Amino acid sequence: MPALDMNEVRKVYGSGETAVVALDHASLTVGADEMVALVGPSGSGKTTLLSIAGGLLSPTEGVVRVGPHEITEYDRKELTTFRREFVGFVFQGANLVPFLTAKENLLVVADLAGKRGKDVERRADKLLDELGLGHRKKNTPSKLSGGERQRVAIGRALMNEPELVLFDEPTSALDSKLGEQVMELIRTEVKERGTAAVIVTHDTRMTHYADRTVEISDGRLVA
Amino acid sequence: MKIAWKELLRRPSRFLTAGGALTLIVVLLLILGGILDALTNASTGLLRAQSAPLIAYGADARDSIVRSRIPVEVHDAIRDVNGVREASGLGVSLLGATVPGRSEPADVAIFGYEAANARVPAPPAPGEAYADASLQDDGVSIGQTLEVGAAAVPVEVVGFVENTNYNLQGGLWVEADTWREILNANIPNAAVAPGTFQAVVITPEEGISPEQLADRVDEQVPEVKALTIDEAITALPGVSQQQSVFSAIIGTTFTVAGLVVALFFALITIERIGLLGVLKAIGASSRTLAAGLTLQAVLIAAGAIVVGGLLTLGLASVIPDAVPLTLGFGRFAFTAFGLVLTALIGSAISFRRIIRIDPASAVGGA
16 A cells, blocks of 8 residues: 555635635655655745645645545544654754753654553654764754754654654755755655654755656646 | 744743743732732721621611621521621721830720631620730730720730731730720710610521521511621722722733733744644644643743742832732732733734744745
């Protein structure tokens, strides 16, 4: 079963003469352990596609499945639960909770999903160790470098063992060397877990880390 | 909720503005309330001391004990009403009393009474009195003989009682004949005949409500009008006006507290929109986020109540005795409950904004 299956998805903002088609009959399938890079210029619909795949937006038309979940008709509450339990997100600039430590930033997503206890703590420690942050887990984001913050964000995305992880320009705030390290880490982490990943990036130097690159232009998927 | 709690612990300075403002509001609320309570206590102690739920005044007294007279036969008629278990007489005279060793006379309210009530034991021997503890501020002590009124009727203080003042004057509880002697000697034109009282406090038998008995007394003894103690308190001159003025000020202050909380959390929500969007994107529900905000508002209010309460106690110890101030548990509890409720309502103003935050705003931004 594919991790993500988007079929003929359209997203239209506004209506009538002011309607803007952000995504136009886009179909995309991502295998269970596949890593797909999504590239395209600004305004091409990358973010819209990522948002729909992650249950942040609902499509105007088409069908979206994540694993066994058909989320197309989910209401807001169902989408919140879905995001909490089945998808991981890594945002631009990490977007960590500034007053929580690295470890607590991982525990937040587990806590939101109602997961607490020693096992959860151990999992957070293990993830941080894998990400090379074992010695930094008690530091708040302000005490971490940009690369370290992004690594914490990756840990947070993986914390609830999602079926799909969505990366929104994960290297845009990093220099190219750090960016490559982070991409390498992403690849290692998702491949080790057999997790599917979609990485939105405008940086074509990073696409070779993905199994496949899909281009998007004017809301249409090109290849 | 955990996030909200940790934010409070780790970034306390962020909440200092709201916490500081609420603390000052708590001090203001407690001082205002304490003054109101002191004034009310000093005006209504006589009535609140009664364990009986009803009091009867003369029908033509317009609900005033001072204007009321209840002669023996009317008193007997009240006793005879079916459902009356006890009907004991009460009289009041407002006079001055000379305290040994003091040049200024103390303002006293002489209460002539027949039976013990909630705060005062059975009447002492003729010529003796239980004094309200507040008279200690005027130099009154046990064993002293006070000279009451211009006629200098001697009364020996044999004990103290608490919270029994009337019309801001210290209560002096004497048996009925001593009261009549003091009244008749000092205010001859208001003299009363033997056996006459100004009011009768009525205890109903079991199975009849005070309201029912009041109606029955009014019907069967047309010379009197029976009131519940609460009605009698409200009828005291100035008491209801005093309470409504203070209540308006206290209510306005609570409203200001609500606005402080509402404005603070509205601003803090706007400031956090980015973070709240990210939390929503990773699966936090609007309900979870709103609960966190409510928790913060309630904890800030609770902190303000504790600090404000301690500050007020400190302040009360340096406020001159001349300023009436009573800080009781009830006032603290009312202020605490009111402030927490106000904080809940104030924080709820930001719920709509939280619900409207779009989780999709977390992606695509810098």
